[in-house]
Structure formats: C-alpha cells, structure tokens
Amino acid sequence: MYNQSTLNSIQKAVWDGKLPLQIELAASESRTFDQTDPYLISSPRISYLPSLLPRLHAFFSSSLIDPSSSPHDGWLSFEGVPLKWHLPIGLLYDLYAGADPASKADRDASEDATEPSTDDSARGSLPWRLTVHFSDWPNEELVRLDANGMVMNDAFINSVKEADFLRNGTAKKIMSLSKEDSSGLWKAVEDVDLPSYQRISNILLPPLNQPFRNIPIRFFLPLPPDSGSPSLKIVQSPVPPSLPPSSMAASQATLSRGSPAPQTQTIGSALHSLLPNLFPSRRTPVLAKPVLHGAAVPMSAPVEELVRSCAYGDGWLYVVIQMMG
Amino acid sequence: MATPLTPPRAHSCSAFPFLSEQEFESACRFLVDRLHMLGSSPAVGCWSSTQLTRKENGPILKISRNIDINHHDEDLMGSGRPDESQLELHEDDPEALVRGSDHRARLQVNYEIILSSTYQVPVLYFTLRHDSHPGPLGLDAVYRYLVSNQHKNELQSVGVMGSISFGVGAIAHNRFMIQTELMPCSTIQNPGPPPFLSIHVILRTL
Numbered sequence: 386m387y388n389q390s391t392l393n394s395i396q397k398a399v400w401d402g403k404l405p406l407q408i409e410l411a412a413s414e415s416r417t418f419d420q421t422d423p424y425l426i427s428s429p430r431i432s433y434l435p436s437l438l439p440r441l442h443a444f445f446s447s448s449l450i451d452p453s454s455s456p457h458d459g460w461l462s463f464e465g466v467p468l469k470w471h472l473p474i475g476l477l478y479d480l481y482a483g484a485d486p487a488s489k490a491d492r493d494a495s496e497d498a499t500e501p502s503t504d505d506s507a508r509g510s511l512p513w514r515l516t517v518h519f520s521d522w523p524n525e526e527l528v529r530l531d532a533n534g535m536v537m538n539d540a541f542i543n544s545v546k547e548a549d550f551l552r553n554g555t556a557k558k559i560m561s562l563s564k565e566d567s568s569g570l571w572k573a574v575e576d577v578d579l580p581s582y583q584r585i586s587n588i589l590l591p592p593l594n595q596p597f598r599n600i601p602i603r604f605f606l607p608l609p610p611d612s613g614s615p616s617l618k619i620v621q622s623p624v625p626p627s628l629p630p631s632s633m634a635a636s637q638a639t640l641s642r643g644s645p646a647p648q649t650q651t652i653g654s655a656l657h658s659l660l661p662n663l664f665p666s667r668r669t670p671v672l673a674k675p676v677l678h679g680a681a682v683p684m685s686a687p688v689e690e691l692v693r694s695c696a697y698g699d700g701w702l703y704v705v706i707q708m709m710g
Numbered sequence: 711m712a713t714p715l716t717p718p719r720a721h722s723c724s725a726f727p728f729l730s731e732q733e734f735e736s737a738c739r740f741l742v743d744r745l746h747m748l749g750s751s752p753a754v755g756c757w758s759s760t761q762l763t764r765k766e767n768g769p770i771l772k773i774s775r776n777i778d779i780n781h782h783d784e785d786l787m788g789s790g791r792p793d794e795s796q797l798e799l800h801e802d803d804p805e806a807l808v809r810g811s812d813h814r815a816r817l818q819v820n821y822e823i824i825l826s827s828t829y830q831v832p833v834l835y836f837t838l839r840h841d842s843h844p845g846p847l848g849l850d851a852v853y854r855y856l857v858s859n860q861h862k863n864e865l866q867s868v869g870v871m872g873s874i875s876f877g878v879g880a881i882a883h884n885r886f887m888i889q890t891e892l893m894p895c896s897t898i899q900n901p902g903p904p905p906f907l908s909i910h911v912i913l914r915t916l
Contacts, residue, residue: 524845528876531848539875547828618766621827 387690389593393583395694399678400579402430404478405512408437408461410445414520421448425512429577430475430678431698434461434468435530435537436575441517454519457530461515467526468515471540473697479676479705480605480617484510486674486707488681541571541699548601548700549589551623558589574698582698589700590693600624600650600688602702604659604675624655626689652691652704653684663706676705728830731768737832738762738771738823771823777855778814816841817855849876 406428412419424444428437435457442456461468463481478484522529530536542559549559559567566585573582591597604620627647648654652675656664663673668684675682677695682704692702723733742762761772818839826833837846838856852874857865865873 522845528846529848535849536876543875551828623830 387593387693392690392694396583397579399695400429400431400577400582402475402678403427404430404474406437406474407512407514408441408517409514410448411516411518414450414518415445415448416450417448421445424517428474430473430478431574432474432577433472433537433541433574434470434474434477435534437461438530442519445517445519449519451520455532457532457534458519458522459517460522460527461517463513463515467523470527470530470537471544473703475678476605476697476703476705478513479679479707480607482510482513484679486676486679486681538568538571541574542567544699544701545570545589548696551599551601552589552591552597552700554598562588570698586700593693596626597689597692598625600626600655600692600702601696601700602655602688602692602704604656604704604706606660606663606706607708620659622659624650624659624688626650626687628654649687650689651684652682652686652688655688656684656706660706670709672710673706673708676707677702725830729825729832731825734825734832735762735769738769742771767827768825771821773821773823775819775821777817777819779817779855780814817847819856849874 404427406424406426408424408426409419410421415421424441426437426440438456438459441459442454446452460470463477466481468477468481472480479486528536546556546559550556562570562585566588569581570585572578573585602621602624606618606620608618626649628650630645630647651667653664653667653669656675657667660673665671666684670681670684675684677691682691688702692700696702723729729737739762742760745757745760756775757773758776759772759774763770763772818841819836820839821834821836823832823834825831838852839846840851853862853866857874
C-alpha cells in the first residue's frame with residue numbers, strides 16, 4: 386500500500402530526471418554551414434521544447450543567416466522529423482530515440498558490477514542530438530507558437546483539463562482554479578518548481594482515500610514506416626483504477642467462496658485489455674513492453690499509484706510501447 | 711421550405727449526455743444523410759462539403775466552408791493597410807479613378823467533429839486558413855472572422871482561456887495537428903440540449 390511520502394519521493398525522482406541534449410543549428414540557416422558550435426544542455430525530462438527557444442536563439446543569433454527571426458519562430462527536429470512541442474521532452478526521447486529503457490535488471494547488474502555503469506553510452510543515444518531551425522516552419526506538422534507563449538499555455542491547460550475530467554468525472558476543479566493558480570501551474574512546470582507545482586496540483590487531485598474515476602493515460606505506439614499512416618498511433622480509452630468484481634467473478638469462483646472483491650488495475654491488465662495482441666499476458670511482457678520516463682514499467686504496477694507519482698506536469702501518464710526482440 | 715433538422719432523441723442515448731462510438735456514428739450519418747437530402751438548398755449552402763470518414767480512432771465528421779473576404783477585411787489581417795496620406799490623396803483628386811472593392815480573398819474553415827476519448831461527447835476542432843497564408847491562422851483571426859460581435863465577449867469570458875483555445879487533436883489526428891477547440895466541459899456539466907444539437911448550433915453560430 387502506498388502513502389504520500391512514497392509517492393512524493395518517486396515524483397521528486399521523476400522531476401529530477403534529465404536528458405543531455407546536443408542541439409545544432411540547421412546547416413542551411415547558418416553562416417558557417419555545419420561549422421556552428423552546438424548548444425549543450427542537461428534538460429529536465431518533464432520540460433517542453435519551447436522553454437529552450439530563448440536560450441537557443443540567443444546562442445545561435447550571431448550565426449543566423451536571417452537575423453530577423455524571433456525565438457518563437459524556432460522548432461526542433463530529430464533525424465528530419467519535426468518534434469511536437471506540446472509533448473514533454475522526455476516523452477519525445479522515449480518515442481523517437483529508440484533507446485533501451487532502464488530496467489530493474491539493469492539496476493541490479495549495475496549494483497553488482499565493480500565498474501561504474503556505462504549504460505547510457507552503451508545505448509549510443511546520449512547526448513540526444515537535435516537540430517534547431519528558425520525558418521521554414523513545418524506548417525503541416527506543427528502549429529506556430531506565439532511571442533507571448535499563449536499557444537503553448539493553452540495546449541498545456543487543455544491537457545490538464547482533460548486529465549482533471551478523467552480523474553473526477555467533471556472538470557469543475559480546473560475550471561474553478563484561480564487565474565493565478567492556473568498560470569502558476571504552467572509556470573511551475575516551466576521552472577521545474579516541484580513545491581509550487583505540488584501546492585496547485587493538490588487542489589486538483591482527489592485525496593488518497595478517494596479513488597480516481599478514470600486514469601489519465603495514453604499509450605503511444607510506433608508504427609512501421611511503410612504502414613501508410615503517420616508514424617505514431619495513440620491509444621486512449623477509459624481506464625478505471627479498479628476492475629469491477631463482475632469481470633473477475635469467473636476466475637475467482639473456484640478460488641473463493643465469498644463475493645469477489647474489486648481487483649486493482651495494473652499497467653499489465655490495462656494493456657491486456659486495450660492491446661490484447663501485443664500484450665497477451667497481464668503479468669509478463671511477451672512482445673512489447675511499456676516505457677515511462679525512460680524506464681520499463683513493471684506490469685504489476687497499479688495504474689493509480691503510477692499516475693499519482695509519475696504523471697507528467699499536465700497530469701497524464703504517457704506510456705511508450707516499445708517492441709521487444 | 712426545408713424540413714428542420716431533427717437530431718436523434720436524447721432518450722435513445724445509452725448514457726446521455728455521453729455517447730458511445732456507435733451512437734456518435736449514427737448521429738453523424740443521420741446529419742450527413744439529411745444534408746444530402748437538402749442538396750444545395752440555402753440551409754446548407756454555406757458548407758462546401760460534408761463527409762463522414764473513419765480513421766483508426768473512430769469516425770470523423772468533416773465539414774468545410776469557404777468565406778470570401780473583401781479588401782477591408784484583408785487590411786484587418788495586417789496584409790497592408792494603406793496609409794492615411796494615400797487615402798487623402800485619392801479623396802482630394804477629382805480625376806482619380808474610383809476602384810471597386812474587387813480585391814477578394816478566400817478563407818477556408820475546416821471543421822472536424824470527433825467523439826472525444828476523454829469527454830465521451832462530440833468535440834469540435836477546426837482550422838482557419840487563408841488562401842495566401844501558409845498554415846492555419848491564429849486565434850485572433852478566428853475571433854475576427856468566425857465569431858459574431860454579439861458572441862465575442864461571451865465566448866472570451868469563459869474560464870481562463872475563453873471558450874475557443876488551441877488544443878491538440880491528438881486522437882483525431884495522429885499527425886498531432888493542433889486545432890482550435892470549443893471546450894466541452896461546461897456542456898457536459900450543464901447538458902441542456904443533446905450534444906449533437908449543441909454542435910449544430912455552434913456551427914451555425916460561427
């Protein structure tokens with residue numbers, strides 16, 4: 386059984402998570418073509434790309450062929466793919482970098498080893514190399530940002546609102562949040578200010594003894610390049626924190642003479658329900674595994690505990706499905 | 711006179727105001743069939759196309775509408791308002807040719823109605839495009855061209871962001887096109903008419 390202290394310590398670890406980024410200016414926009422020094426930064430996983438743009442613009446401004454661009458004209462790409470600025474940086478990395486997630490087995494092996502772990506370098510994907518552009522905005526892929534950040538703010542708050550609706554069955558809490566707290570929530574994520582974030586998110590979250598109605602969770606599946614569809618598929622469906630007794634009655638009947646109790650919804654039971662072909666077992670990843678914040682999620686992890694401790698700043702669990710083998 | 715559209719009755723929904731995918735698709739099909747029956751009558755004349763399609767995440771009702779705007783509206787878009795000295799020059803010159811306001815441009819509004827996986831009610835996304843502007847126009851242009859003056863304050867005063875804001879059409883669009891979204895929250899908490907009717911009214915209002 387979890388308690389607030391445990392949840393808080395996991396949440397702190399999630400908010401402390403960082404990714405080393407190596408960002409280069411697009412050669413076609415540089416006065417020195419591909420000779421511009423890259424910008425290196427250790428970025429919080431929960432941050433969003435637009436928060437980097439002012440610093441990137443200042444760093445590269447002297448190298449730009451067109452110096453009239455503004456920071457909000459900036460967008461980033463990975464191997465030619467424009468990156469969605471409304472998704473957290475850590476999720477983008479888990480989606481696109483193709484890195485193996487950390488797992489408990491890795492940790493155990495690392496603890497046993499006499500040498501320090503070289504886990505990240507072994508994957509060959511860090512620092513994550515991105516390209517920044519300040520022209521040729523990909524209009525069909527991304528919506529333009531604005532100078533005062535309202536577009537980013539709206540996208541974030543709409544996402545918070547959806548999460549609130551799923552947790553409570555209404556969006557009354559977010560709708561009645563003061564303007565200061567509403568903008569404060571986004572600012573806390575921008576500043577990676579966990580104490581300020583917790584103060585406001587505690588207004589939105591049901592107390593521990595009050596279960597969520599549904600879990601704000603989305604699963605991201607990569608699709609093969611020749612599938613004729615865009616490269617990602619997103620799966621979302623109402624996921625309650627408990628499975629109703631009736632659904633377990635058949636399997637419990639032979640084991641118990643009493644009335645069946647609700648069973649905790651785990652990430653494994655949710656995946657088995659939503660993606661039975663990829664997850665034929667509730668307990669063991671066979672063909673694919675769930676990845677969250679760069680780590681493989683145990684199939685037995687209760688979804689409500691996960692969302693209370695590991696949600697992104699907008700209150701959502703964004704789980705990447707990575708194929709095995 | 712055209713027969714008024716009658717939305718599916720509320721009591722036919724299993725968990726009103728929430729809709730199942732089948733109920734939503736049935737309602738969309740009903741509307742599309744009625745529109746096709748009406749043909750090119752003035753009631754639907756402002757919509758250039760209506761189409762019910764199905765993507766991986768469910769049905770999508772797509773409606774397109776073209777809006778012609780004149781020179782004055784173009785100026786409001788910031789595409790080159792003539793300065794005052796030029797205007798005065800024309801006014802003071804009796805020999806000046808009087809030009810008609812024949813400079814017209816076209817806006818296209820693409821509406822997409824999906825069944826929201828989160829809210830379980832139909833949600834309206836739309837983009838506004840200008841034939842000489844790359845990509846969708848921003849929120850200022852949406853309020854300027856699509857919202858009548860009488861509804862402007864009402865829509866802008868809802869919640870922190872107003873009733874129309876940028877949202878991510880993640881479920882309808884695997885490409886993550888961000889579109890302008892009418893917020894469904896207050897509709898769900900205070901249902902009023904059936905959701906489908908609400909959207910119909912909204913479409914006609916904009």
